[in-house]
Amino acid sequence: MTDIPRSHPRYASLVARERVAEGVRRGYTSTQGLIAQGRGECFDYLIGERTTVAALEAIRAAAAMLLLAKRPALSVNGNVAALAAEEMVALAEALKIPLEVNLFHRSEERVKKIADLLRENGATKVLGEWPDAAVPGLDHARALATKGGIYDADVVLIPLEDGDRCEALVAMGKKVIAIDLNPLSRTAKKATVSIVDNIVRAVPLLTEQVRMLSGTPRAELEAMVREYDNQRVLREAVGEIQEHLKGQTEKSEE
Numbered sequence: 001m002t003d004i005p006r007s008h009p010r011y012a013s014l015v016a017r018e019r020v021a022e023g024v025r026r027g028y029t030s031t032q033g034l035i036a037q038g039r040g041e042c043f044d045y046l047i048g049e050r051t052t053v054a055a056l057e058a059i060r061a062a063a064a065m066l067l068l069a070k071r072p073a074l075s076v077n078g079n080v081a082a083l084a085a086e087e088m089v090a091l092a093e094a095l096k097i098p099l100e101v102n103l104f105h106r107s108e109e110r111v112k113k114i115a116d117l118l119r120e121n122g123a124t125k126v127l128g129e130w131p132d133a134a135v136p137g138l139d140h141a142r143a144l145a146t147k148g149g150i151y152d153a154d155v156v157l158i159p160l161e162d163g164d165r166c167e168a169l170v171a172m173g174k175k176v177i178a179i180d181l182n183p184l185s186r187t188a189k190k191a192t193v194s195i196v197d198n199i200v201r202a203v204p205l206l207t208e209q210v211r212m213l214s215g216t217p218r219a220e221l222e223a224m225v226r227e228y229d230n231q232r233v234l235r236e237a238v239g240e241i242q243e244h245l246k247g248q249t250e251k252s253e254e
């Protein structure tokens with residue numbers, strides 16, 4: 001990996017870029033993942049590379065939803081593996097559930113490499129290498145899922161997901177939590193809870209919330225989920241981008 005000096009003003013962003021490039025070199029991230037990363041970087045820049053108030057609200061609702069779930073599932077693709085393998089393992093550990101590798105550009109080799117990476121990072125149970133079910137409405141390889149994992153989950157976390165699959169999971173009656181920097185994406189619009197934040201920042205915050213709320217009475221968690229309004233939170237996410245951009249243009253006029 002290129003050695004990036006910590007003093008570089010775009011340090012975090014450049015490290016993330018290197019990690020995705022490294023994922024491609026090692027064969028667990030798809031080449032298309034580089035394009036997805038570029039799109040993410042662009043939105044992160046517009047957001048101001050910070051976790052917004054809207055994202056924090058979504059993270060809290062997502063934590064409550066995961067804690068209330070009978071069978072929560074966590075999906076991992078090639079970009080997620082590159083950017084947040086260790087953090088996803090910590091989240092799975094906090095919830096005591098397995099992770100499932102679920103790919104858009106599926107190859108068995110990539111699935112195995114990602115599963116191995118998660119295990120190297122301490123995952124005790126990884127699903128996805130032997131899928132035994134299919135999400136209805138999607139063409140073959142992307143539809144593959146595992147019983148006892150994503151296929152029969154009631155709540156699924158899908159970071160950096162494609163809109164079609166998000167929609168197909170919602171159509172199966174699941175509650176879907178998305179992590180997507182683009183508040184205008186189909187995934188963000190279709191998900192039950194959309195965390196408009198960088199996965200690198202969002203997953204550790206989500207794990208922290210899961211730990212903090214783990215002793216909270218169910219009735220309180222249920223109220224948090226009931227009161228959460230994803231459309232409003234998405235509007236607020238867009239509003240926070242607008243405010244940030246306004247601040248930036250005013251600064252450059254000074």
Ligand code: PTJ
Binds near residue numbers: 078083
């Ligand atoms: O590993 P695979 O085969 O499953 O493929 C994974 C990718 C990500 C390539 C695939 O799912 C894909 O093509 O995704 P999209 O349609 O490009 O959507 C990815 C979404 O994630 C976009 O809306 C990006 O803005 C967003 N995104 C990119 N990087 C980040 C991000 N969101 C949060 N954190 C990021 N670091």
